[in-house]
Amino acid sequence: MNKHPTGTREQWLKARLELLEAEKELTRRGDALARQRQALPWVHVDKDYRFETETGSVALADLFQGRSQLLVYHFMLGPDYEAGCPSCSAIADGFNGIVVHLTNHDVALTAVSRAPLSKILAYKQRMGWTFPWASSHGGDFNYDFNVSFTEEQQREGDIEYNYERSTHAMEMSPPPEPVVQFATCCGTDVKTYVRDKPGLSAFVLHEGEVYHTYSTYARGLDGVWGMYQWLDRAPLGRNEADGVWWRRHDEYATR
Incomplete structure (x- = not known):
């Protein structure tokens, strides 16, 4: 009633x-x-980060694709995942339509994940996405921007995420049911699943040099999660009382 x-x-x-x-x-x-x-002040990027893309091995500056600004979505698809994170996937469903607008406003957008490029491309094809997506596999990029953590960091509780140093995100004993659910649907265990986190980072290319300008994590990503903006205007809002309800867009039952 x-x-x-x-x-x-x-x-x-x-x-x-x-x-x-x-x-x-x-x-x-x-x-x-x-x-x-x-x-915010710009911080010079000193490290030579390399990425694997559909066009070959490139530097961070190459991800700008001729633009002066770059937005990177840190997509949770680790090397041991069998599929991308459902939450990241729901956010990324909105990327295809906005890339052309950003590109024509001097802003490049790309996703970056630790998984090998072959795994990224297979998942990208499954989802029907066309936006750029690069692999940082084997490099320090994800670790330096605090969206990935080593097994050693996990064991020692040496974790910094969302500008806080905490062991909470890695302890979780027992882990929350949504985390178990997401780990399972990504084809991995909880400890492996939580070694990657979502985030968004911004960079600027100025006089041939790359600078880091901004990063946000966790609830800071709500603003780029398209479906949330719509649900917040629906009569019942996000209506998350029953826990995680969203799926990858090809996993919903046909109605």
């Missing part, structure tokens, strides 16, 4: 106008946060 309050159109309009003021304030605050984000 629906216990949500009902009312007249006049009552709805009064409440809606109050909400509108709150929405406008959130928009203004979001604009201010964007300016603060863009005002």
Whole structure:
């Protein structure tokens, strides 16, 4: 039985106008946060990172593809995964449509994962995606940007993620059911699954040099998760009381 309050159109309009003021304030605050984000100091990238792509082995600067700005989505697809993380996959479902717009606004977008390129390309084909996706397999890129961790770090609890040093993300005894569920559907165990994390990093190419400008993790990715923005405007919102409900887009039952 629906216990949500009902009312007249006049009552709805009064409440809606109050909400509108709150929405406008959130928009203004979001604009201010964007300016603060863009005002962060740039940090020169000194290490020569290499990536495997469909066009061959390239440097970080090559991922810009002639643009001055680069956005990297750190996609959870580790070397021992059999398939990509369902949450990362749900986020990446929105990439195909926006790449052309970003490209024409001097911004390149690519996903980067630790899995070998062959595994990335197979999963990319399965999902029907066309956006760029590079492999950092065997390199330090994921580790240096705190989205991947070694078995030694895991054993010692030497983990820094989302700007916090904590063992919580690796201890999980027993692990939460959603983590077990995701690890299983990625074809791996929990310890292997959590050695990779999601994130987004931004870079700028200035006078031939690459600088790191921004990174965000965990809930910081909500803003680029397209379906969340729609669900937050639906009557029941994200409606996650029953736990993880989303699947890879080819795994939903036909209705």
